[in-house]
Amino acid sequence: MNKIDCKSKECIHNALCHCMKEAINVSENAFCHSFSEKLSNSFKDYMEEYSKETIEKTDDGHYIRCESTSCRSNVKERCVNPFVEFDKKDFGTRCLSYREK
Numbered sequence: 001m002n003k004i005d006c007k008s009k010e011c012i013h014n015a016l017c018h019c020m021k022e023a024i025n026v027s028e029n030a031f032c033h034s035f036s037e038k039l040s041n042s043f044k045d046y047m048e049e050y051s052k053e054t055i056e057k058t059d060d061g062h063y064i065r066c067e068s069t070s071c072r073s074n075v076k077e078r079c080v081n082p083f084v085e086f087d088k089k090d091f092g093t094r095c096l097s098y099r100e101k
Helices: 040-055
Strands: 005-006 021-027 061-068 084-087 093-095
Touching: none
Parallel strands: 005 084, 021 061
Antiparallel strands: 084 093
8 A cells, every 4th residue: 555645736636635536547658547536715725624524534445546667666467566656737737756667
């Protein structure tokens, strides 16, 4: 299971840099395909409030399905890196933990 540090503040799954989505998909070019943009500020405020109460109780294990066959952490389409970082980059949210084989 992976720990995800996501700095993409515009994603609906991001709550205080904690990814609330249990399973995510990463493309061949290391972009997060599970990114969903937040619709309004009120929802953002709700998620931040919710996350403050639940993050400490949440298991930080995620399943990351990775299509990037050139990444060292990809083993049979699954990311085995224990700590993965995402941030907004190049017109999307990208895996910054990607390391070429």
